[in-house]
Amino acid sequence: MKIFPETFDVFILGAGPAGLCAAIRLLDLGYTVGLLEQEEFPRAQIGESLSPGIRNIFEYLNAGNLLDDSMYLNKISAKVIWENKEHIYERSGQNNGGIIVDRSKLDQELIKFTVSKGLYLIQPGKLKKAINSGNGWNLEITHNSSEIKINSKIVLDGRGRKGTLLNERVPVAPPAIAVWTHIDNKAVFNEAFVEAVDDGWLWGSPVCGNRYRIMAFTDTVKFKKNSELHLLDLMHKTKLFAPLTNQLKDSLIETCSVTSFVSQTPWNNQFIKIGEAAFTLDPLSSTGVEKAMRFSLQVAIAINTYLKDQDSEDPKNFYEEKLIESVVNHAHWTADYYQNSWACNDKTEFWIKRINFQLDIWNHKTAFTTKLEKEFNAEQSIFEHKQTAPIPVDYILQRLWNEEIVVSSNITFKSVYAIDNDCVVIKQALIHPNLERPLVYLDQVELFPILKSINGKVISDIVAYLNKFMTIEKSKKIVVFLFSNQLIAFA
Structure with missing residues (x-):
């Protein structure tokens, strides 16, 4: 391991796409950047379906070649049952531009790329303590049974959902849980499925390693303790997934919370949340990785501004403005999308809660959440897009x-x-x-x-x-x- 500098400009917690994107950009701007990752790589990670805009970000970071892997899946078409229960919408994958990657491989390649640019890396390691010195942060880290002390002017927390404690999370959508599994993709199933049902919706897609991922998203209230029976029950209600139920035998069924939330204090004395530690998207969106990386690029600009003028309030205000804009736009978009589902007309609890969600900051009142509440409840302006012919x-x-x-x-x-x-x-x-x-x-x-x-x-x-x-x-x-x-x- 390289000899660490006495003080870092920026130290990052977590080597996910958000943390590594911020690190690359800050290194390009000439800063001394360190990073702590708790797990060894490669490690299994869901979130393999990346939206088309991810390519522009990787190209901007001069890492576009990392997406050029023969294992990755491109041009995946989809069958969708959403607005009409009786109609299957065929969505072509030819010009979509999205990509399904092996996250364990991509994340490992991205961290190697970042280290090659000058990143100081501690992996695996664990943050034991973080103390605000008034002039930055003092971090105590355990690594290979030894203790490392780090000083940094700024800390970026990119540890995902676990980077924000439960009592610090402000829900921006009703509670939701994901239940998922894999089946062998022996038939070379090369298309994705999306289908709404009365108590949730399901997504399926081929993923790397000749597997097919099946995920169901449902209300925590309706979730049955037996996750396999719950997944089977939802699949039996569908047209697209029902034929696959007999392949679930002996499959490992996993669950996790997918409730969308924002941190109540995302920028606190230069301890700054990024990625899912700052804001988690509703699973309805396939742009989670893209938006996390795009936001990290904006955070890097805010940090660059702060390090040039540490008395200015503009960097923090800019960061909070961009985060609030993301939260509000995403919340309204998902509510509208849920409202367009045929299942919404059945007025089941899952769908009604999602179109009528009200932000509640009563137990999370901070300067940031007060600004968020104001924008969240503001009347949304309606702009009519005009179709215009090419201008001569x-x-x-x-x-x-x-x-x-x-x-x-x-x-x-x-x-x-x-x-x-x-x-x-x-x-x-x-x-x-x-x-x-x-x-x-x-x-x-x-x-x-x-x-x-x-x-x-x-x-x-x-x-x-x-x-x-x-x-x-x-x-x-x-x-x-x-x-x-x-x-x-x-x-």
Whole structure:
């Protein structure tokens, strides 16, 4: 093991995708990063079905080759029974872009990649004590019967669900439990199944190692103590899974809690939760790993900002804002998706609780949860997406070339957090009825300075002005975007 530095900039607990993603990004930013993993690798891990966006993240980390493994499964099609009990929806896997990986292998390869970039690793080891020194954290770690003392300015907790104690978890969905098993995939079953039933829903998919995973998600209240009988009961109610029940004989049945929650104090004196220690998604989403890694990239930006200016409140506020945004968006999305199920019409307890869930912070009132409650209960704005035909940029500009324009009177600006040069900064965001959300950048170009400088000018002068800072093609594209969305108009 390498000789450890006296003090780390960042020390990470847990070598899951969230922790390793943060480590890679922070190492790229030049920081000294250490990591503690309790288990030896490779180790079995569920969560193998990764959404299409994971590829962009791995490419961004220069680790895209880790997904190029002949063992991994691509282009898995699916049969879905959800909105209509009698209709099987066929979802093609040709252009989906998702991938089913062997997490024990992928996580091991990712940790090797991170160590090659300069990560200081303790594995296996266990955190014995964490003490806030007022200027960082003092950690006591046991490793191979010896004790290691670590000092770190920041600690990132990426230990998954076990990283947040039960009394620190704020439920953001009703309680739920998963029951799952594997069967031999002798028939080379190469498609996934998703089906709703009265007391839950089921997911099945081929996974690496010639196995087929069957998982049922149900209410903890309805869960029977005999997990095998409970799984069989749910499968018998389905069209897609019922033919597989006779293959469950002698299969190991496992269970775990899948209740979605958020930590009540996710950023506490530079002890910061990431991944499932911060927020667990409803299992309805297949984007858990992707969102955990994407959030880690934002956390790395917040940490970079904090380490450059430790008196600034912006990094913590930015982190909490992004976490609350994720929680609220996901909660409303899942409620809507559950409401679209045919089983919701049966008004069984499982479905009704999920579409009528109310956030309760009574026993978890903190500064963070108070902000979360406000956003969670805020009225959701409805934005109508308009189908627009491709814009003939040159044709439009040719007709408007000598026209004088003014900035729309409906435009307002709002101070928001944004990212600039790997730091959290405050920028002016553009607000307009034709925009779905406040907009700071368009194609990586900041809009506020542009709109403040073009009022009363003709189109040709505006394009020429923008062309000083960007290509002519991008200049034209921005002008046409502003015009077509009525953000600018004729004088």
